[in-house]
Amino acid sequence: xxxxxDTLLVVAMLSYLVAxxxxxxxxxxxxxxxxxxxATRELVGxxxxxxxxVVSEERKxxxxxxxxxxxxxxxVLVLAATAQIGSLxxxxxxxxxxxxxxxxxxxxxxxxxxxxxxIIVMFQRxxxxxLGLYVALxxxxxxxxxxxxxxxPVGPLxxxxxxxxxxxxxxxxxxxSGVFLIGFVPAGLFLIRSGYDxxxxxxxxxxGERLPAAGVLERLSFRLHAFAFPIWTFGALIAGxxxxxxxxxxxxxxxxxxxxxxxxxxxxxxxxxxxxxxxxKQTTATWIAVLGFLTMLMNLFGVNIFFTGLHSxxxx
Numbered sequence: 670x671x672x673x674x675d676t677l678l679v680v681a682m683l684s685y686l687v688a689x690x691x692x693x694x695x696x697x698x699x700x701x702x703x704x705x706x707x708a709t710r711e712l713v714g715x716x717x718x719x720x721x722x723v724v725s726e727e728r729k730x731x732x733x734x735x736x737x738x739x740x741x742x743x744x745v746l747v748l749a750a751t752a753q754i755g756s757l758x759x760x761x762x763x764x765x766x767x768x769x770x771x772x773x774x775x776x777x778x779x780x781x782x783x784x785x786x787x788i789i790v791m792f793q794r795x796x797x798x799x800l801g802l803y804v805a806l807x808x809x810x811x812x813x814x815x816x817x818x819x820x821x822p823v824g825p826l827x828x829x830x831x832x833x834x835x836x837x838x839x840x841x842x843x844x845x846s847g848v849f850l851i852g853f854v855p856a857g858l859f860l861i862r863s864g865y866d867x868x869x870x871x872x873x874x875x876x877g878e879r880l881p882a883a884g885v886l887e888r889l890s891f892r893l894h895a896f897a898f899p900i901w902t903f904g905a906l907i908a909g910x911x912x913x914x915x916x917x918x919x920x921x922x923x924x925x926x927x928x929x930x931x932x933x934x935x936x937x938x939x940x941x942x943x944x945x946x947x948x949x950k951q952t953t954a955t956w957i958a959v960l961g962f963l964t965m966l967m968n969l970f971g972v973n974i975f976f977t978g979l980h981s982x983x984x985x
Contacts, residue, residue: 670763671823677756678777682812684749685805691742692802696879698738739798743791746801749808750784757781764823769839770830772973776815780808782847790851790889797881797889803854811850834912841904842930845897846965849937852893853962856955859886863952887951891944894958898937905930925976929968936961 757777761768769778787804790797826835858880865877880886909930910920921927940961943954 670759674756674759677752678816681749681753684745685809688742688746688805691738694738695799754781760823766826767835770826771821773815773819773821778843779846780811782844783850786848786851838904838908838912841900845901848893848897852890855886856890856958859883859955925972929972933964933968936964
């Protein structure tokens with residue numbers, strides 16, 4: 670079962686890479702690409718008035734129907750998510766426990782939630798399906814880090830984690846982290862698109878030309894953050910302290926993991942407050958959301974690698 674889990678992780682990573690290539694084809698040749706615009710381009714005659722190319726109905730791209738590359742990319746991304754979730758499940762079967770007892774398993778769990786969240790967004794908002802390019806890229810990077818740097822053989826839980834609170838606390842934190850990850854993608858793309866709309870055409874703002882409208886990206890990011898924030902509040906600031914009191918006899922001990930979890934909560938709370946304040950610019954609020962995700966990365970990687978505390982269960 671452990672070997673099957675490892676194999677499925679490789680399948681997931683390769684599938685995300687294929688999905689990236691397909692989404693790149695969407696940008697180049699599909700319904701949002703420059704090549705697709707040839708079907709409706711305006712030909713300028715030499716010394717004469719513009720001549721509009723006449724294209725048969727069979728060749729015109731249907732505005733309500735995704736291109737073949739977009740459909741293939743979506744299918745491959747679903748395949749990648751299925752393999753990723755299968756890897757997580759078989760990891761748990763091999764260890765006879767919940768499969769999020771160390772950094773490797775936690776990253777696998779959180780990115781699985783992110784994949785499912787994006788698939789839901791993809792089906793609910795078909796016009797945004799091409800943003801799967803950036804989601805697939807993020808998944809490849811995080812799974813690559815997990816598989817190459819964080820991997821540890823499957824084994825039993827350390828005694829401190831052998832509790833029913835693992836299913837409550839860590840599950841809630843993993844779910845909210847995965848949704849925060851998907852919320853980070855449109856937040857970053859919104860900053861790129863808004864910069865492009867303001868006349869900045871250098872990299873990375875040049876990517877904004879093919880992104881959805883800035884308002885669409887910003888609203889999607891806000892909704893995802895608003896959904897994840899209460900789950901993070903419960904998992905990190907309610908279930909976590911209750912488990913800490915049960916395990917260590919205190920609700921709060923200034924452990925590095927506790928401190929950074931609270932920092933993340935404060936930053937995301939600040940983002941939601943700024944987003945609800947009319948006088949705060951949307952770009953300013955979105956930068957706070959990006960900062961929040963950076964604190965999440967610090968909480969996951971920095972604290973577990975560079976700090977020592979009661980939460981040092983990374984397995985490295």
